[in-house]
Amino acid sequence: MRVIDERPPVPVADDFAVRVRGLRMSFDGVEVLHGVDFDVRYGEVFCLLGPNGAGKTTTLEILEGFRAPAGGEVRVLGLDPVTQAVQLRERAGMVLQECGFPRQTRVAELIDLWRSYYPAPRPLGDLLEVVELTKVRDTQVRKLSGGQRRRLDFALALAGDPDLIFLDEPTTGFDPEARRRCWAAIENLRGLGKTILLTTHYLDEAERLADRIAILRAGRIELAGTTHEVATRAGLATRISFATPSALRRGQVPPPDGIDLTVRGSESVCHTGNAAMTLRLLLAWAAAHRLGDLNGLAVTAPRLEDTYLQLTGSAGDPA
Amino acid sequence: MSRTIRLTARQALLEQRSFWRSAEYALFTFVFPLMILLLIGAANAGSHLPGTHIKNTTVFVPGILAFGVIVAAYVNLGSKVAVLRHDGVLKRVRTTPLPSGAYIGGLLTSTVATAVLITSATGLMGWLAFGAAPRAGQLLTLAGGLVLGTVCFAALGLAVSSVITSAESAGPVAYASFLPIAIISGVFDPTFSGLPDWLSRLVAAFPVKALAEILQNTYAVRPFPAWDLANLALWTAGGAAVAVWRFRWHS
Numbered sequence: 001m002r003v004i005d006e007r008p009p010v011p012v013a014d015d016f017a018v019r020v021r022g023l024r025m026s027f028d029g030v031e032v033l034h035g036v037d038f039d040v041r042y043g044e045v046f047c048l049l050g051p052n053g054a055g056k057t058t059t060l061e062i063l064e065g066f067r068a069p070a071g072g073e074v075r076v077l078g079l080d081p082v083t084q085a086v087q088l089r090e091r092a093g094m095v096l097q098e099c100g101f102p103r104q105t106r107v108a109e110l111i112d113l114w115r116s117y118y119p120a121p122r123p124l125g126d127l128l129e130v131v132e133l134t135k136v137r138d139t140q141v142r143k144l145s146g147g148q149r150r151r152l153d154f155a156l157a158l159a160g161d162p163d164l165i166f167l168d169e170p171t172t173g174f175d176p177e178a179r180r181r182c183w184a185a186i187e188n189l190r191g192l193g194k195t196i197l198l199t200t201h202y203l204d205e206a207e208r209l210a211d212r213i214a215i216l217r218a219g220r221i222e223l224a225g226t227t228h229e230v231a232t233r234a235g236l237a238t239r240i241s242f243a244t245p246s247a248l249r250r251g252q253v254p255p256p257d258g259i260d261l262t263v264r265g266s267e268s269v270c271h272t273g274n275a276a277m278t279l280r281l282l283l284a285w286a287a288a289h290r291l292g293d294l295n296g297l298a299v300t301a302p303r304l305e306d307t308y309l310q311l312t313g314s315a316g317d318p319a
Numbered sequence: 320m321s322r323t324i325r326l327t328a329r330q331a332l333l334e335q336r337s338f339w340r341s342a343e344y345a346l347f348t349f350v351f352p353l354m355i356l357l358l359i360g361a362a363n364a365g366s367h368l369p370g371t372h373i374k375n376t377t378v379f380v381p382g383i384l385a386f387g388v389i390v391a392a393y394v395n396l397g398s399k400v401a402v403l404r405h406d407g408v409l410k411r412v413r414t415t416p417l418p419s420g421a422y423i424g425g426l427l428t429s430t431v432a433t434a435v436l437i438t439s440a441t442g443l444m445g446w447l448a449f450g451a452a453p454r455a456g457q458l459l460t461l462a463g464g465l466v467l468g469t470v471c472f473a474a475l476g477l478a479v480s481s482v483i484t485s486a487e488s489a490g491p492v493a494y495a496s497f498l499p500i501a502i503i504s505g506v507f508d509p510t511f512s513g514l515p516d517w518l519s520r521l522v523a524a525f526p527v528k529a530l531a532e533i534l535q536n537t538y539a540v541r542p543f544p545a546w547d548l549a550n551l552a553l554w555t556a557g558g559a560a561v562a563v564w565r566f567r568w569h570s
Binding site for chain 2: 064066086089090093094096098099100101102103104105109113114116117118140156157160
């Protein structure tokens with residue numbers, strides 16, 4: 001007798017945890033995703049950042065196998081989310097928006113039930129610890145605070161010891177303290193070596209948590225890369241500033257050559273695409289005119305916020 | 320297969336534990352029918368159905384058995400699933416590899432357990448308080464009738480859950496959709512009569528009176544309830560069809 005496993009083999013070697021190519025989606029004939037491309041590497045925290053209505057949740061729902069895309073290619077852990085949904089759910093944990101818990105259940109009891117759904121669950125004590133809920137393990141879930149409920153979401157998503165975790169707007173509507181603890185829990189997940197794909201419309205959240213970011217706006221990826229790359233690719237310059245030397249203000253020394261310096265009273269500012277070169281020129285100029293080390297010298301890398309505001313803040317934004 | 324059964328049992332166990340933790344569910348499911356049994360039963364004790372030697376309580380007690388089945392299977396299951404859907408619990412379950420059969424199976428198993436408990440308590444109390452017991456050799460038939468009733472009203476409960484749109488209205492909708500029918504079906508009053516002809520025909524089309532009559536037949540000799548069995552079968556098929564067709568994992 002031969003036992004035949006009818007499930008297709010799971011590809012083990014795939015360069016990316018998530019691979020999205022030309023993803024399109026329409027609702028009632030209206031296209032909401034117009035060919036989205038991005039990759040999530042194993043072990044990284046990847047953030048899909050964008051304003052409300054940009055298509056973040058729709059994208060996530062397609063990756064999770066809840067919706068079939070209208071076009072394009074999607075691979076999650078090497079699997080097709082639509083046809084291999086069961087295998088995907090054994091290996092991917094999901095935290096969706098606005099998912100409740102069964103009333104009258106207790107924290108540890110519920111996590112334990114969830115563990116029974118998976119072939120190789122994480123130990124219960126370990127799960128409680130990662131999300132910092134050990135103290136309330138015997139509390140009924142309806143008595144938990146908003147932040148505690150969200151961390152219980154994480155524990156349930158982590159119950160099957162997944163390789164990949166989806167987090168859909170994990171801190172929306174939280175107060176600063178709850179957000180901070182939620183972020184700490186996400187850092188703990190990262191510490192376990194999990195690949196995390198999260199969506200958010202909070203910049204500081206993306207900046208704080210993500211290894212790489214893709215900015216989704218009106219159904220298109222505008223930019224993708226590390227925080228720094230995203231800001232740089234947007235064409236934003238590094239800002240260099242220092243306290244205006246009194247000799248310069250009084251016109252006793254000429255302004256530096258080859259630098260577009262703006263003197264704003266006590267502060268002098270310039271923007272550059274090549275910070276090292278500009279600094280070298282500045283310091284040479286300062287030495288030549290005996291200005292010493294420039295007081296208050298500060299180099300500010302282009303910030304994600306500037307990029308984001310430039311991309312999404314335009315008036316008449318349909319999102 | 321054994322995994323599905325194990326998961327079903329586990330789910331059912333958690334549902335039962337949650338059920339007993341919830342004061343309002345336990346109260347309505349157990350205290351309400353038992354209270355009606357004792358209060359109305361006491362008012363009817365000693366009197367007989369007009370023109371017969373059948374004691375009122377002999378048909379009243381199985382009527383309350385039917386009531387218990389309906390509360391456990393229709394009201395509780397229907398409102399429970401509506402609340403689970405509204406709260407997003409069904410949506411969350413959908414994110415796990417748990418087979419949907421094991422989840423629904425767990426809910427149904429728990430419902431059956433509740434129905435068994437409530438009908439046992441009602442039957443026992445009806446016997447102790449009023450001496451009402453099934454006819455000799457009819458115990459198995461009674462059990463069969465209870466199973467039929469539970470299956471039928473569980474299907475209807477799942478069906479009605481899909482038209483309930485909020486957690487707050489779940490209980491009221493479930494009760495309001497059957498309590499008036501139960502009253503004019505004479506479930507609470509064995510001597511209930513004097514309905515206009517069209518209304519008694521209408522009421523007879525619903526499965527409440529049908530189940531009550533099937534159960535009453537095992538307590539007091541009555542004509543074989545062939546029409547009632549057909550009625551229950553039709554409602555079961557219709558309820559199951561709507562339940563499957565309209566079932567949604569999210570609200």
